[in-house]
Amino acid sequence: MKKRQWAIIGGLLILVLAFGLKNKLSQSTETESPKSITRLKALRVDEVKNGPVFLNIKVDGPVQAQQKIDLFAEVNGVLSLQATKFDAGRIYRKGEILLDLDNSEASSSYRALKSQYTNVLGQVIPDIKIDFPTHFDTWYKHLQNISAGIWEAPKNTDDEKLRLFLSARGIYSAYQNAESARIRLEKYQIRAPFDGSITEALVEPGQLVRVGQKLGEFMGKGKFEMLTSLSTTEAPLVNIGDTVYLSSRESGHEYKGIVFRKNAKIDPSTQRLNIYVLLEDVRLVDGEYLNGTISGPSLDKAMALSRKLLHKQASIYVVKDSVLAESNLEILHQSPEMVIVRGLKNGDLIPQKPIAGAYVGMPVKIISQ
Known part of the structure; x- marks a missing residue:
């Protein structure tokens, strides 16, 4: 019986000792476990230096000749054989004949009406000498010029009686008939309106x-x-006379032009505003596509940034006391790659590249360049 009691007491002691040892080991493990280590995001930064930023707005588009016309016939006729054939690529100086139509009939009609005017004018000269002697020299000189082949309009006069007299004698109507025939005759020859x-x-x-x-x-x-065309934010920054630098990817040629027209109406289909650039260069080809930039105004107290650095479209992360903070920006201009902004202070530190998983309060470590 005593042996059994001692066995029970011994078992209980063993259990108590085992339980105490377990708690001791557990506490020792907790106190000796290493503390968690916070890892800092390493990044390179740039120091903000605000100043004037010269605005360059990207543009592109096709060029077309400013002087280009379609040639149409204003009279009927047979095209005459010319020394220089009318062919594509032919170069002409201003005033040279491009096309010459047979004008035999029109020429005869003009000569007849011109002769009729000369005859009518000759019949009234004696009457002018008697009834309007102060105007005789003027009208006699006019008759001499017409007879010599110098075509000119009748002389203007303030004398109402003389005007009525000349009108009654058919002077003005005879002149208009001859003048109409002369204008029609000129239409049989089509001349170059400019060099081209x-x-x-x-x-x-x-x-x-x-x-x-x-x-x-x-x-x-x-x-x-x-x-x-320009966006609604770019258009106010471009003025008539601004310089445009352009180039052709095909030919490699570079050109310089100026903004000479600016539409005041926005295109409803694109919500953009059209502008026109004038270029003067003999190397250009009608229909050639050019790319370039417009030299716009200088924006003071601003800074140019990569669009990739923007956060929430109008803010950026800055480093303050080794953690990330957020700074709001005023967007002055933006292009597909860059933005020009205000709102940063001189000396602020901004990341050189976007930070994956960035958030306000994120601890960071600045590393040297």
Whole structure:
């Protein structure tokens, strides 16, 4: 019986000792476990230095000749054989004949009406000498010029009686008939309105040409304009006369132009405003596509940043006391890659590159460049 009691007491002691040892070991493990280590995000930074930022607005678009016209026939006639054939690529100086239509009938009509005017004028000269002697020399000189082949309009007069007299004698109507025939005769010859070349020729010598028929296309050289568009935020920054630097990716040529027209109406389909750039360069080709920039105004107390650094579209992370803080920005101008902003203070530290998983209060470590 005593042995059994001692066995029970011994078992209880063993349990108590085992339980105490377990608690001791547990407390020792907790006190000896290492503390968690906070890892700092290492990054490189730039120091903010506000100053004037020169605005360059990117533009692109096709160029077209500023002087380009379609040639149409205003009279009927057969195209005459010319020393220089009317072909695409032909170069002409201003005033040279591009096309010459047979004008035999029109020329005869003009000569007849001109002769009729000369005869009517000759019949009234004696009466002018008697009834209006102070005007005789003027009208006699006019008759001499007409007879010598110098075509000119009748002389203006303030004498109402003389005007009525000349009108009753058919002087003015005879002149208008002859003048109309002269203008029609000139339409049988189509002359170059400016220096340029034929870009399209649609008729051949001997071909019958009718009124309203398109004959070809004539384009001036050296003067071109480029159509491009700006956003509603960019448009107020561009003015007439601003310089535009352009280049062609195909030819590699560089050009310099100026903004010479600016539309006051926004295109409803694009919500952009059209501007026109004037270029003067003989190397340009009609339809060539150019890319470049407009030199806009200088924006004071500003800084240019990569758009990738923006947070919430109008803020940026800055480093203060080794943690990230947020600074709000005023966006002055933005392009696909860059933004020009105000709102940062000189000396502020901003990350050089976007920070993955960044948040306000994030601890960081600045590393040297």
